[in-house]
Amino acid sequence: MKMVAKRVLFYSEKGSNIRNKFIIRIGFPYLVDEDRVDFTVGDEDLFGCHIETEGLKDEYQHEVYGVDEVQAINIASDIEPFLIRLQKKYDLYWQSGEPYFED
Amino acid sequence: MQSDPIGLEGGLNTYGYVFSNPLKYSDPTGKNAVSGAIIGSTFGPAGTVIGAGIGLIGGYLAGEAVREMLNESFDDDNVTPLPGAKPPPEQCDNEEKDKGCEALRSSMLSSCASLKGKARMKCIFSAEDAYNQCMNEK
Numbered sequence: 394m395k396m397v398a399k400r401v402l403f404y405s406e407k408g409s410n411i412r413n414k415f416i417i418r419i420g421f422p423y424l425v426d427e428d429r430v431d432f433t434v435g436d437e438d439l440f441g442c443h444i445e446t447e448g449l450k451d452e453y454q455h456e457v458y459g460v461d462e463v464q465a466i467n468i469a470s471d472i473e474p475f476l477i478r479l480q481k482k483y484d485l486y487w488q489s490g491e492p493y494f495e496d
Numbered sequence: 497m498q499s500d501p502i503g504l505e506g507g508l509n510t511y512g513y514v515f516s517n518p519l520k521y522s523d524p525t526g527k528n529a530v531s532g533a534i535i536g537s538t539f540g541p542a543g544t545v546i547g548a549g550i551g552l553i554g555g556y557l558a559g560e561a562v563r564e565m566l567n568e569s570f571d572d573d574n575v576t577p578l579p580g581a582k583p584p585p586e587q588c589d590n591e592e593k594d595k596g597c598e599a600l601r602s603s604m605l606s607s608c609a610s611l612k613g614k615a616r617m618k619c620i621f622s623a624e625d626a627y628n629q630c631m632n633e634k
Contacts, residue, residue, distance in 0.1 A: 430602075460613075
């Protein structure tokens with residue numbers, strides 16, 4: 394995957410002190426082919442961005458979409474909702490060791 | 497069971513307001529869907545008339561709810577399982593919910609296809625917000 398951005402964080406299992414590195418990568422925006430998605434694209438172009446993780450036990454892959462490359466990247470770069478979900482399973486940390494979320 | 501009376505105006509999936517599952521979900525507050533047909537089938541001919549009326553009104557309100565979802569954000573607090581509906585098996589629960597959230601997003605993205613410019617952009621943002629709220633409420 395041609396990457397446009399990434400974030401490197403650490404996670405630990407709840408109740409564990411062992412921290413493991415994982416990476417969230419955002420792919421380069423691409424023109425969506427209607428035959429490869431399960432929804433109607435319409436007459437106008439639609440752009441997608443692939444998001445994936447590396448280092449987690451359950452690797453995550455997701456596609457987001459936008460009317461243009463900017464919106465696709467905009468949505469893809471908002472990784473907080475994904476990390477909030479992840480926080481239910483793991484404790485997350487910045488590379489500096491600080492907790493990712495304040496609370 | 498009531499398809500969205502606004503037809504395709506509210507999206508290609510006219511049952512999208514109940515997560516494409518009109519048999520399982522209803523909306524007692526009228527913000528999503530109403531089980532008029534079920535009332536009808538339960539209480540006989542008189543109930544059918546009453547149920548159909550409720551279904552018509554409820555379906556219209558459901559259409560409004562879809563519009564609201566596209567313009568604002570998704571709130572599935574109003575969607576409740578029908579009385580007596582069996583919950584899915586525990587082990588498949590998360591996977592089914594993931595698929596439900598993805599189906600919701602796809603349905604909303606399909607609705608965006610007929611829009612242009614800024615409205616389409618807002619619609620796509622709404623679809624992604626709805627997906628994230630759906631996933632994070634699990």
